[in-house]
Amino acid sequence: MQTVGVALLGVGTVGSAVAKTLQDKGDELARRTGLRIDVRWGMARHPERVVAAGLPEHAATTSIDPILEDPDVVVVVEALGGEEPAATYLKRALLAGKHVVTANKEALSKHFAELVAVARERQRALLFEASVGAGIPLMASLRQLLSVNRVERIRGIVNGTTNFILTMMAEEGVAYHDALREAQRRGYAEPDPTADVEGFDAAYKLSILASLVAGRHIHPERIDRRGITSVTPDQILDARTRGGAVKLIAEAVYKNGDWELRVHPVFVSGNDLLAHVRLNLNAIELTCDRVGTVVLYGPGAGPAPTAAALIADVIDAVRFGPALLPRIDPAG
Template identity: 80%
Template sequence: METVGIALLGVGTIGSAVLRMIREERERIAERTGLFLDVRWGLARHRERVVQAGLSERAATTSIEPILADPSVQVVVEVLGGEEPAAAYMKRALEAGKHVVTANKEALSKHFAELVAAAREHQRALLFEASVGAGIPLMVSLRQLLTTNRLHRIRGIVNGTTNFILTLMAEEGVPYQEALRQAQELGYAEPDPTADVEGYDAAYKLSILASLAAGRHIRPEVVERRGITTVTPDQILDARTRGGAMKLLAEAELADETWRLRVRPVFVPASDLLAHVRLNLNAIELTGDRVGTIVLYGPGAGPSPTASAVIADVLDAVRFGPALLPNLEPAT
């Protein structure tokens, strides 16, 4: 039995869920994999938050330094969110010889090539299944597809918050602000919902997916982005009358060797599978030259699905190391 030392950067909703799931499942995981997961450190702005999450005072830190200096830490799990200090912490962890697992789409989409290069230089894993689609096995599917396919289209619903809001507006006639309030009460939307409703979150996720398909870093700034705040009740009603639905779609398409990335609310007819994706669920279409179009569907948000993906990545990081790193050139 091998013990895997883990440092958890962030003990908020997702970090606490990861810690809780490790405690509940570690015996079963050990039986199945021969790996015993042991969370050695928890990092937060205040040590009290780490203790409240269930770790000891000795395991609590407000600094990355003791984590980087601890040889018993094999995997750093980054669930801080936001660009910084998350991106800097991930790079330093890789340079210190730690595997890195992240659920952070913003930091990854903005620093993807840099982080992959650091992981490759130091022969460490960088895994990010939970960054797009939470519990949907999207990255593992992409890795498999890209071995034999050239992807030329990515299309889907990748933001559960906006899909929830649009579903309530369409099916129950709920006004936008009330639908947003309900999303916030259920924990689907942040107190400041800008990243979701203005399409930034979807743009970060699309950037990651398109970068993997292209084999080079496509930065989120190049995504043509429009959120759902411009969607009117008349548009919602018209879509429903026509048998379809308004959806915030993330689309990346390859034409003449150039990728075009767009996030925007559009009418989706009833004949399209994406029209029937409700509430906070996600669905992503991947189209390759050999396999055709496949659709991946499931919970795209939430603490439990995200924690499940994070822990699976921790196990893969230890078992496979840098073997799962994508080929990714810097942005041009």
């Protein structure tokens, strides 16, 4: 049995879910994989959160330095969110010789090429299944597809908060602000919902997917982005009358030698599978030159699915190391 030392950067909702999952499922995971995952550190602004997550008091730190200096830490799991200091910590962890697993779509989408280049230089894993699809095995599926296929179109619902709001508006007939309050009450939306409702979160995720498919960094600033705050009850009713739905669709299409990217609320016909994706679920279509269209559907957010994806990436990081690194041209 191999013991794998892990450090958690961030012990909030997601980081705590990782710690709890390992406490509940650690023995079962060890039997299945031959790996005993030992959370040696939890970094948090408030050390009491580390203890509240079930980790010992001596594991708490407010600094990344002891984590990077610990030779027994093999994998750093980043669940801080936001661009900084997360992007700096991801780079420092790779430079220190640690494998890195992250759920951070903003930091990754804005620094993708640089982080992949550092991981390749240091021969360390950089895995991010949880950053786009949470519980949907999207990166693993995309790796398999890209080994033979050329992906020509990405299209999907990649933000559960906005999909929940639009579903409530359509099915319950409530106004946008009432649907948003319900999403916040259920924990689907943050107190400041800007990143979700203005389409930033979806743009970050589309940036990562498009970069993987294009083989070069496509920065989220390139994406034509519009959120759902302007969607009216009349538009929702009109869509239902026409047998479809209004959905926030993230789309990247390869045309004339380049990628066109957008995140917009649009009418989706009732004949389209995406029209029937309800509440906080996600669905992503990948249209390929060989296999045609593949649809991946499931829970794209939430602490439990995200934690499961992070832990699966920890296992893959140890098993496969840098072999799973995407091919991203550092020159863009």
